[in-house]
Amino acid sequence: MPVWVILLLLPASALLWLLGTSNGDDVIGLLERLIALCGLAVVVFVARPLLLEIIGVSVALWLPRAHSGQAAPPLPNRDDVLIPFL
Numbered sequence: 001m002p003v004w005v006i007l008l009l010l011p012a013s014a015l016l017w018l019l020g021t022s023n024g025d026d027v028i029g030l031l032e033r034l035i036a037l038c039g040l041a042v043v044v045f046v047a048r049p050l051l052l053e054i055i056g057v058s059v060a061l062w063l064p065r066a067h068s069g070q071a072a073p074p075l076p077n078r079d080d081v082l083i084p085f086l
Contacts, residue, residue: 006043006047009040016033016036017032
């Protein structure tokens with residue numbers, strides 16, 4: 001993939017993401033964010049820029065993990081049928 005396409009898709013994806021988060025309509029905002037993610041996915045999976053892949057892996061490793069003890073214990077006075085995930 002040519003560099004100019006990467007340089008075109010990355011700012012377009014960032015702009016669409018910002019427009020999607022600031023949009024008052026939830027459906028259109030979600031659509032704009034999905035299109036932004038698709039543009040970013042094309043850049044990452046087709047062009048294979050090493051810097052973006054390293055940033056993505058480091059962000060994924062930085063995210064907090066879902067430990068089994070993180071969930072709040074169920075309240076004893078509730079009558080719902082929620083099954084805790086282990």
